[in-house]
Amino acid sequence: xxxxGKYKDGEITPIQSYIILISIMIGTGILGLxxxxxxxxxxxxxxxxxxxxxxxxxxxxxxxxxISKFKExxxxxxxxxxxxxxxGYTITIGFIAYSILATGTxxxxxxxxxxxxxxxxxxxxVISAITVITTIxxxxxxxxxxxxxNEVIAFMLIPFALLVFVSYTELNFVYIKPIGGSGIKNIMAxxxxxxxxxxxxxxxxxxxxxxxxxxxxxxxxxxxxxxLVTLFxxxxxxxxxxxxxxxEIQRVLFPAINYIGAVDFPLVERMEIFFTVFWSFTVLSTVxxxxxxxxxxxxxxxxxxxxxxxxxxxxxxxxxxxLIPKNTVDVAEMGDQxxxxxxxxxxxxxxxxxxxxxxxxxxxxxx
Amino acid sequence: xxxxxxxxxxxxxxxxxxxxxxxxxxxxLLIIYTVGFDVSKxxxxxxxxxxxxxxxIEGAPKDKAEVTTQSPSxxxxxxxxxxxxxxEISYGNTRVVIFSEELARKGIYHHIDSMLREPxxxxxxxxxxxxxxxxxxINYDPPMSLFVSEFxxxxxxxxxxxxxxxFTTLRNFNHQLFTDGIEPALPYIVYDSEGESITINCIAxxxxxxxxxxxxxxxxxxxxxxxxxVNHGFITAPLPEDDKHHLTISLTGGHTKIKTSVKDDxxxxxxxxxxxxxxxxxxxxxxxxxxxxxxxFEKIMEDYLDDLLSTTIxxxxxxxxxxxxxxxxxxxxxPDFFEKDEWCCLxxxxxxxxxxxxxxxxxxxxx
Numbered sequence: 001x002x003x004x005g006k007y008k009d010g011e012i013t014p015i016q017s018y019i020i021l022i023s024i025m026i027g028t029g030i031l032g033l034x035x036x037x038x039x040x041x042x043x044x045x046x047x048x049x050x051x052x053x054x055x056x057x058x059x060x061x062x063x064x065x066x067i068s069k070f071k072e073x074x075x076x077x078x079x080x081x082x083x084x085x086x087x088g089y090t091i092t093i094g095f096i097a098y099s100i101l102a103t104g105t106x107x108x109x110x111x112x113x114x115x116x117x118x119x120x121x122x123x124x125x126v127i128s129a130i131t132v133i134t135t136i137x138x139x140x141x142x143x144x145x146x147x148x149x150n151e152v153i154a155f156m157l158i159p160f161a162l163l164v165f166v167s168y169t170e171l172n173f174v175y176i177k178p179i180g181g182s183g184i185k186n187i188m189a190x191x192x193x194x195x196x197x198x199x200x201x202x203x204x205x206x207x208x209x210x211x212x213x214x215x216x217x218x219x220x221x222x223x224x225x226x227x228l229v230t231l232f233x234x235x236x237x238x239x240x241x242x243x244x245x246x247x248e249i250q251r252v253l254f255p256a257i258n259y260i261g262a263v264d265f266p267l268v269e270r271m272e273i274f275f276t277v278f279w280s281f282t283v284l285s286t287v288x289x290x291x292x293x294x295x296x297x298x299x300x301x302x303x304x305x306x307x308x309x310x311x312x313x314x315x316x317x318x319x320x321x322x323l324i325p326k327n328t329v330d331v332a333e334m335g336d337q338x339x340x341x342x343x344x345x346x347x348x349x350x351x352x353x354x355x356x357x358x359x360x361x362x363x364x365x366x367x
Numbered sequence: 368x369x370x371x372x373x374x375x376x377x378x379x380x381x382x383x384x385x386x387x388x389x390x391x392x393x394x395x396l397l398i399i400y401t402v403g404f405d406v407s408k409x410x411x412x413x414x415x416x417x418x419x420x421x422x423x424i425e426g427a428p429k430d431k432a433e434v435t436t437q438s439p440s441x442x443x444x445x446x447x448x449x450x451x452x453x454x455e456i457s458y459g460n461t462r463v464v465i466f467s468e469e470l471a472r473k474g475i476y477h478h479i480d481s482m483l484r485e486p487x488x489x490x491x492x493x494x495x496x497x498x499x500x501x502x503x504x505i506n507y508d509p510p511m512s513l514f515v516s517e518f519x520x521x522x523x524x525x526x527x528x529x530x531x532x533x534f535t536t537l538r539n540f541n542h543q544l545f546t547d548g549i550e551p552a553l554p555y556i557v558y559d560s561e562g563e564s565i566t567i568n569c570i571a572x573x574x575x576x577x578x579x580x581x582x583x584x585x586x587x588x589x590x591x592x593x594x595x596x597v598n599h600g601f602i603t604a605p606l607p608e609d610d611k612h613h614l615t616i617s618l619t620g621g622h623t624k625i626k627t628s629v630k631d632d633x634x635x636x637x638x639x640x641x642x643x644x645x646x647x648x649x650x651x652x653x654x655x656x657x658x659x660x661x662x663x664f665e666k667i668m669e670d671y672l673d674d675l676l677s678t679t680i681x682x683x684x685x686x687x688x689x690x691x692x693x694x695x696x697x698x699x700x701x702p703d704f705f706e707k708d709e710w711c712c713l714x715x716x717x718x719x720x721x722x723x724x725x726x727x728x729x730x731x732x733x734x
Contacts, residue, residue, distance in 0.1 A: 117486045119389045133376075177699030245695075248545045261490045262538055269460070269489075 011210040014218055016147035020289060021201055021225040023150045026157065026232065027286030028109035029197025030279075031254040032332070033233060034240035041190030042246040043175060044182045046238040048190030053230020055191070056198055056346070060226045063350040064219040066357050067208045074209045076300040082356045091349065092297055095206075098341050099294035100314060102199065104321025105331075105338045106287050107131045110280075111322060112331050117257060117272065128322040131287065132315050138288040139295060140311040143210055146285075146292055153281045160278035161232055164239045166271065167262040171242040195346075196339030197233060200286060201226060202346040206293050253328070291318065394423070397454035400431075400516035403465040403501030404478055407437045414470070414478060416444040417502045418456070419516060430513055433505055442481040459487040462516040463523075464494050464537065465501040468555075468571070468578065476544060476576035482537055490538035493523050496571040496578060497556045504558050507565070519565075523554050526567040529600035530591045530618055533570065543573075547707035548694025550574055552590070555581050574688040574711075582682060589675040592640045593691045593721060597621030601647055604671035614664055615648035616727060625696045629704050634717040636693050640676065644668075645729040655730055665725045672723040680719050687711040693719065 012020070037045040070078035075095075080088030111127040119127060138146055180187070204222060211218065240255045243262060252258045260272045268274070294314055295307035304310075325331040399418045407413040417435040434451045438444030449456055464482070466475055482488045497504045509518035527534040532554035535543075543551040555569035570587045572580040582590055588600065603615040621642040628635045646664065649655055655664070683690055688711060697713070698705040706713065 120486075121389045172695070174695045174699050178702055181702050244542065245546045247547055248542050251541075251545060258490065258538075264491045 011142065011144045011212070012147040012207065013212055014214075014216040014221065016151055017204070017207055017211050017218065018221050018225045019150045019154045020147060020207060021204060021222060022157065022229055023154065023282060023285040024200035024203050024289040025198055025226075025229045025286075026160075027200070027283045028106050028113070028335075029194075029199065030233065030236060031109070031113060031256045032335075033194060033197045034237040034244075034255045035249050035252060036193040037190045037237060038241060038246050038249045040193060041186045042182045043177065043241055044180060044187050045190055045241055045246075046176075046234050047180070048187050049194050049197075049237050050230060050234045051187065052191040052194045052198060053226065053234065056201060057223045057226040057230065059347055059350055060201060060204065061219055061223050062354045063202075063204055064208070064222050066350065066354045067205055068214070068219065069357060071209070071214055074300045075206050075297060079353065082353055082360065089301070092301060095345060096294050096297045096301070098338075098345055099290055099297070100317055101321060101341070102338050103135070103287055103290045103294065103314075104318040104324070105334050106283070106290060107135070107318060107322040108325055108331055109335065110283055110287070112328060113254065113257075114276075116253075116328075118276065125319075125323055128319055131284070132319045132322070134284060135288050135291050135318075136311050136315050138284065139292050140308045142307055143207065143292060143296065146288055150285050150289070153285055156278045156281050160275075160282065163260060163275055163278070164236050166265075167239070167243050167259055170262050171239065172245070173242050175242055175245040176238065193336075193339070194233075195342050196335050198229070199339065199342035199346060200290060202342075202349070203289055203293050205350065206296050391455070395454055396457040397452050398423075398460050399456060399458050400460060400514055401463050401465065401505055401519075402441070402458075402461055403467075403505045404441075404470050404475070405467045405500045405502055406469045406473070409437065413437045413439055414441075414444065415500075415502065416441060416448065417505050418448055419505045419514070421514065433502070435502060440481065441478050445481070457487065458482070458485060459489065461489060461492045462520040464492050465504055465519075465556075466494070466496050466553075467501045468496055468498050469500075471496045471553075471571060471573075471578035474575070474577045479537065479540070483541055488537065491536045493520055493554075494535045494537060494540050495519060495523060495554045495556050497558050499558045499560055503560050504556065504565070507558065507560075507563065519556070522565070522567055526554065527596070528598050530588050530596060530598045531568045531600065532587060533591065533594065533596065543692075544576055546695070548689065548696075548698045548705070548710060549692035550688040550690045551576075552594075552690040553578075572683065572686060572688060572690050574686065579688060580682065580686050582679065585675055586679050586682065589672070589679040590690070592621075592642065592672070592723070593623065593638065593676060593679060595621075595623035595640075597623070597640070597642055602644075602668065602672070603648070604668050606651070607667060609651075612650040613648070614646075614650075614667055616642075616644035616664075616668055616725065617647040619643045619645060619728065625693065627693075627696050627700045629701050634697065634701075634704065634713060636697070636717055636719040638676075638693075638719070638721040640672070640721060640723045642668075642672075642723055642725045644725060644727055646727050646731055661727050661730070665727055668725040668727075669723045672725070673721070676721040676723060680721060684715050684719075687715055689714045693717070 041048045295310040401419040403417040405415040407415045436447035512518035551573040555571040
């Protein structure tokens with residue numbers, strides 16, 4: 001109990017907030033990222049990913065700048081303050097619904113991947129149920145405990161990132177050429193399908209009020225966190241294209257896993273298991289953080305003391321959502337839909353809040 | 368009550384976490400090492416699929432066994448094969464997939480689709496073509512290994528190390544099949560069933576999924592040099608105007624550079640094959656410890672190899688299939704010129720010139 005009171009003026013440290021950003025973004029999106037982006041911008045898929053990363057880094061800077069003006073207010077309060085109470089409540093409820101839907105979708109992605117590669121006979125609902133139970137366990141003690149979990153598993157990202165080099169001997173960089181050959185139009189169009197993989201950073205709008213020492217350069221490090229993920233995603237897609245080429249990659253469901261299995265390793269028969277070990281932890285933190293977002297927002301709407309109540313209440317809903325898709329194609333479709341929703345909550349909303357803040361500030365100065 | 372609830376949750380979770388649905392003891396599995404495909408003798412429209420596996424059971428009359436079935440494809444044959452054996456078939460350890468030449472000339476893609484969809488089927492399984500029926504090779508008892516699969520697995524790798532045949536796996540084949548600008552090439556095994564011996568120094572050239580030609584011995588090695596797979600091995604060249612003596616180099620590595628240009632609508636492909644080598648044999652008694660002499664050796668070897676490279680390219684042009692992958696470079700450097708459906712014709716009309724650059728580093732310990 002002493003530990004929970006560690007941060008006198010908040011629930012998480014600035015460093016934990018950067019790690020949260022990285023953890024929530026690296027999740028299920030990486031599995032098929034190179035395939036869905038290469039379908040549009042072909043060999044330049046990695047450029048599309050970098051462009052998206054730079055774009056959302058700017059959005060992140062705007063987001064943190066705006067919310068840093070309301071240090072004492074939570075998401076519901078500052079949205080109500082900027083956009084009026086009815087709009088604020090509508091957006092918050094929409095955000096809750098989005099977070100629940102995103103959690104259910106990610107859980108289904110996890111179940112689909114594990115069901116396809118490792119537990120083909122185990123029913124999907126069992127894998128989903130285990131993931132939901134784990135998520136409840138991770139989130140029931142609140143944001144502080146979840147942030148600490150993320151801090152620990154952040155080290156897993158290092159070997160996870162290093163796995164992109166395992167198929168290095170098989171790469172053919174001629175597939176990357178001609179650089180920019182797919183045209184600016186296609187490169188920009190390729191940015192859209194990568195939204196799902198980058199989704200989740202909007203959590204900053206929710207967790208910012210809980211950061212303990214806001215004197216730290218949170219804006220700078222938040223943007224750096226985004227660039228780190230961008231670099232990781234961009235590098236991953238670059239290597240995937242160099243292995244599969246823009247033609248074959250269209251036929252591979254989860255290039256991230258097939259990439260690992262492209263070469264023989266001494267002693268290790270199934271190298272993709274290593275990928276899954278590291279990936280499982282990062283994806284569990286993605287699920288838990290997305291789930292936590294809904295819990296925190298519900299807590300602020302109903303003004304409860306703890307989020308644990310919602311950790312239990314929402315679990316049947318996310319479980320049910322995870323069982324909606326009938327097959328793998330439906331799962332991919334669901335991911336696309338959530339990706340579209342992400343555009344509103346992670347791009348349009350921060351910009352809306354920013355411009356409203358500027359307009360209100362200008363009016364205040366005039367007065 | 369709370370403790371009881373916790374206990375029950377833990378108990379249920381433990382049951383699920385053991386993944387009992389998918390739990391399989393090794394003793395319950397029939398681990399396939401080799402899969403062989405032939406044209407059925409009874410019905411030429413069907414396949415004859417043979418799987419080879421170790422018997423494992425102590426006291427079994429044989430250490431290994433084979434089962435054959437007739438089916439239009441592997442997918443359909445899996446059920447028939449399962450009905451003939453007493454354990455669940457597992458393809459997770461498949462080392463080698465053998466196709467008879469007769470079948471390979473008809474096309475093999477629709478027989479491998481099932482392998483590509485099965486996550487357990489190793490992407491690194493070796494693909495080979497055999498001059499006889501695949502079942503004959505499966506029944507071969509290699510003198511140095513218990514299982515023909517292990518023998519072939521190692522033998523193909525060794526031949527690749529000696530720059531004799533390409534290293535074609537399930538993933539490679541699929542990659543070359545679905546990538547525009549390159550056609551597949553597989554190791555071709557010459558099995559002498561009477562002499563009970565095999566030789567792996569030939570390459571089966573494919574157009575799409577159909578085998579169209581075989582290249583042997585020196586030409587196979589030239590093909591490997593053109594592909595840039597310069598590993599180890601020996602090349603012997605006759606000395607000019609001296610039939611009795613010859614020169615042999617031992618390859619130590621190398622690489623290739625491909626340059627493409629389009630002038631007046633004519634495609635020019637210039638390839639340089641850089642070969643690092645040691646002098647392995649010079650049967651005349653003259654001392655070779657002389658820079659000019661070594662240069663002359665390099666020239667002799669280059670002249671010999673240039674002829675060989677040129678003949679190999681002409682052979683591929685005759686087949687109208689680019690198994691080297693020049694198309695990848697043309698696509699990368701001249702995307703407007705490259706037409707994926709027309710590439711075989713463009714390749715035929717292209718001016719392709721390959722030059723070797725032999726660099727002898729060591730001369731051995733006697734001169």
